Amino acid sequence: MTSLLELKDIECRYEDRPAVSGLSMHVNEGSIICLLGPSGCGKTTVLRAIAGFEPIYNGQIILGGKVIASPTSSLPPHKRNIGMVFQDYALFPHMTVCQNVSFGLRGLSRLAMKTIAEDILGVVGLAGFGDRYPHELSGGQQQRVALARALAPNPDIILLDEPFSNLDIDLRERLSLEVRTILKGQGITGILVTHDQNEAFAIGDQIGVMYEGRIMQWDTPYNLYHDPANRFVADFIGQGVFLPGELIAPDTIKTEVGSITGDRAYEWPQGSKVDLLLRPDDILPDSDSHLIARVINKAFKGAEIMYTLQLPTGRRILSMFPSHHDHNLGDDVAIRIDAPHMVAFPHEA
Known part of the structure; x- marks a missing residue:
């Protein structure tokens, strides 16, 4: 498989305090990986660095063979062709669902934007919802709109930051499986950040368990459970x-x-x-x-x-x-x- 994204020994800081240190990983095209760990372990910081919202103080981030971030240069977020789904959905309340989904489409006619938005809404199971407003939707439907908006520009990769944390348990489990099916069906590479191992197991082909800014083990769900690399992973994964x-x-x-x-x-x-x-x-x-x-x-x-x-x-x-x-x-x-x-x-x- 072709490596789409590579992080080489990156370091991120907050007020001179390391939040991520010496972190390296690669993501193959078409795969879905998860960064799993407790609050404060640095997983969201890694996601924001990939998206371009956080600088890196060491190392490189390479996307599609091109360096998009280093200590001396950083490609702006809007030029990285990366989609992002936020924890709070970040939908515009004054816009219809269709307008929200087409918001990131640039240089196209209104008709083309509407056509793409309606097609993507069909992919996420919301065909016919384009004229509604976010407040008229359930939490799960709003999450699908946020995913559709991220998918609409046909990004190289989609980042999902704790996307199901505001949903109840049953809906969270069902939607996580649906999101995996959608991403796999579209051939989209995805990175999920979560503290919930059930979500990580349901979605991820590979999972990186993080602690104190480092990846403790990068492996399949099966191996994390049955062959933990250290005591932290053994304690954190499963019971x-x-x-x-x-x-x-x-x-x-x-x-x-x-x-x-x-x-x-x-x-x-x-x-x-x-x-x-x-x-x-x-x-x-x-x-x-x-x-x-x-x-x-x-x-x-x-x-x-x-x-x-x-x-x-x-x-x-x-x-x-x-x-x-x-x-x-x-x-x-x-x-x-x-x-x-x-x-x-x-x-x-």
Whole structure:
């Protein structure tokens, strides 16, 4: 695949305080990537630097083989052919939907602008809405208008800054899948910034997990969950607990619930103290098991129930059971550990 966008060792600052440091990444044409991380990690700053709204103090930003930003020069935002969808939609309330969508089109006749706007509104599922005003639309419809406006000039790349954060959970999940379908259908390259891993997993081909202005791991959703590069990624992605143990073989860890063998080998010395990551899907109900845990808490999630279980040692773990395994608080349940993707890190007190 052809690399469309490349960031080389960029640095951004706010009042001489580094917000992004030594960050490098590349985005292939037609792919959708996500920058995921907690508030203040620098992900929106990266997006604004790509768009041209923030200067860079080191490194380069290259789009389509051309340097569009460096410490000494910066192409103005309107000349970068980049579309942007903002968190608050930024629609003009006094303009119709059609006028909002065609706002960024320049050098065209009114008829041509209207034709393009109506075509794009059809793409985002809003055919026939062109004469309405933003206040007459729902939040999800307004978000589609904002996406249509970004798509209308046929940009090289679209940037989405926390675009679903103002929507309710159900609509957020549905719209994130729709946006992915639209971008893929149009062959548009996209970069999403979000703190919500469910959004990132639903949309992104690749995800960069950010912390303190740096990318901790750049990978697929599957690998971020099953093969986190460090303890921060392991903690931030998904749910789980760390179980202290001892490495007794390169692929085996002795813990308070028995010895657990996985599909990877660690090079630490035998006897090393480690923390084993247990995800909720590593803990399975098993009526034949001798390992008993007590139900401390439960959260019904439809097809599954998330249980907080207390081990005989008093330590608590999380488990996701199929919802027909319906247990009450205080019940004892038999479980087994099935963690073939064994993930461990050096022990932290």
